[in-house]
Amino acid sequence: MxxxxxxxxxxxxxxxxxxxxxxxxxxxxxxxxxxxxxxxxxxxxxxxxxxxxxxxxxxxxxxxxxxxxxxxxxxxxxxxxQHLEMLPVECIARGYLTGLGLTAYQESGAVSGVRLPDGLVEASRLPEPVFTPTTKAAAGHDEPMTYDEVEDLVGPATAAELRRITLEVYRRGADLAAERGIIVADTKLEFGKAKDGTIVLADEVLTPDSSRFWPADEYQPGRPQHSYDKQYLRDWSTSIGWDRTAPGPEIPGDVLAVLTARYSELFEKITGRPVTG
Missing domain, CATH: 3.30.200.20 (Phosphorylase Kinase; domain 1)
Structure with missing residues (x-):
C-alpha cells in the first residue's frame, strides 16, 4: 500500500x-x-x-x-x-445558529448569502435547515460560499444535488438523533464523483468532529450549549487565551478526560452500544 x-x-x-x-x-x-x-x-x-x-x-x-x-x-x-474525484466544496447544513454561522449572522444578517430572520440569538433554531457551503482550502481557513458561487464552481446540476443531499442527510440525522435525546445543530459533509459521474457521500458523516451535538433536555437558546463534540475543546482553548496559531497547546489531562468521555457518550447515545476495539 x-x-x-x-x-x-x-x-x-x-x-x-x-x-x-x-x-x-x-x-x-x-x-x-x-x-x-x-x-x-x-x-x-x-x-x-x-x-x-x-x-x-x-x-x-x-x-x-x-x-x-x-x-x-x-x-x-x-x-x-472507493476512489473518487473529490468535489471542492465543504457542504454544511445548519439547523441552529452557532459557531461561524452565528458570527456571520451577527455581522450581516445572513450566512453564506442566505438571509435569516431578524432577532435570532445564539443557538436559535432556524425556521428550516439551510445550506451554507464553504471552500475546501488546502491550506488556511475555509471561506463561506454563496450558492451561486457553488454553481459557478461545480455546475448547476451538481450544485443542486449537493444542496439536496446535504439537507436530506441533515434532516434524517437530526430526526434519528432527536429520538435519542440529541440535537444536531449543524453538520459538514464531503462528496466525490464516481467514474460514472454519480455523486457519492464520502469521508465521515455526522461525527463529533464534523457536527455539533447538544443534549435536548439542556437546550436553551441565548447561551452556549453543552456539547458532545469538539466545541468543548474550542471553548477550552479560548479560555486559556490561545491565539489559534500553530503550534497548538497540549491538552491537559482533565480536559482530555472530559473530551474522551463526551465522544464515547455521544457514540453510545446515538448507536445504543459502546465503541468496539
Whole structure:
C-alpha cells in the first residue's frame, strides 16, 4: 500500500483500485492539529460514520466498500472505500445558529448569502435547515460560499444535488438523533464523483468532529450549549487565551478526560452500544 495523503486526522492509502481511509486519534481545532491525541477518537469517528452510512444509503450512495477488509492493525478505525474525484466544496447544513454561522449572522444578517430572520440569538433554531457551503482550502481557513458561487464552481446540476443531499442527510440525522435525546445543530459533509459521474457521500458523516451535538433536555437558546463534540475543546482553548496559531497547546489531562468521555457518550447515545476495539 502507498500513503497518498496525510490529513489533519486521517491517512489515505492506495490499495489497488481501492483506498484505505484510516482515522487517527489526532484532533484539530481552528485548522491546527493539537499535539495531544484523544484516545479512541479514531474508532469513534470511523464506527459512528459507518452506523450513519447504513442509515443514509437511500438518500445517497457512499464510498464504503468494506469495514472489515482492512489490515488488522487498523481494525475498527479504517474503511476500505472507493476512489473518487473529490468535489471542492465543504457542504454544511445548519439547523441552529452557532459557531461561524452565528458570527456571520451577527455581522450581516445572513450566512453564506442566505438571509435569516431578524432577532435570532445564539443557538436559535432556524425556521428550516439551510445550506451554507464553504471552500475546501488546502491550506488556511475555509471561506463561506454563496450558492451561486457553488454553481459557478461545480455546475448547476451538481450544485443542486449537493444542496439536496446535504439537507436530506441533515434532516434524517437530526430526526434519528432527536429520538435519542440529541440535537444536531449543524453538520459538514464531503462528496466525490464516481467514474460514472454519480455523486457519492464520502469521508465521515455526522461525527463529533464534523457536527455539533447538544443534549435536548439542556437546550436553551441565548447561551452556549453543552456539547458532545469538539466545541468543548474550542471553548477550552479560548479560555486559556490561545491565539489559534500553530503550534497548538497540549491538552491537559482533565480536559482530555472530559473530551474522551463526551465522544464515547455521544457514540453510545446515538448507536445504543459502546465503541468496539
Amino acid at each position: 502507498e500513503l497518498i495523503h496525510s490529513g489533519k486526522v486521517r491517512e489515505v492509502y492506495a490499495d489497488g483500485d481501492d483506498l484505505l481511509l484510516v482515522a487517527s486519534d489526532r484532533i484539530s481545532i481552528y485548522d491546527v492539529v493539537l499535539p495531544t491525541p484523544v484516545p479512541g477518537k479514531g474508532r469513534v469517528l470511523t464506527q459512528l460514520s459507518l452506523w450513519w452510512f447504513d442509515r443514509l444509503a437511500d438518500i445517497a450512495p457512499n464510498h464504503v466498500i468494506s469495514a472489515t477488509d482492512v489490515p488488522a492493525e487498523w481494525a475498527g478505525r479504517a474503511i476500505r472505500c
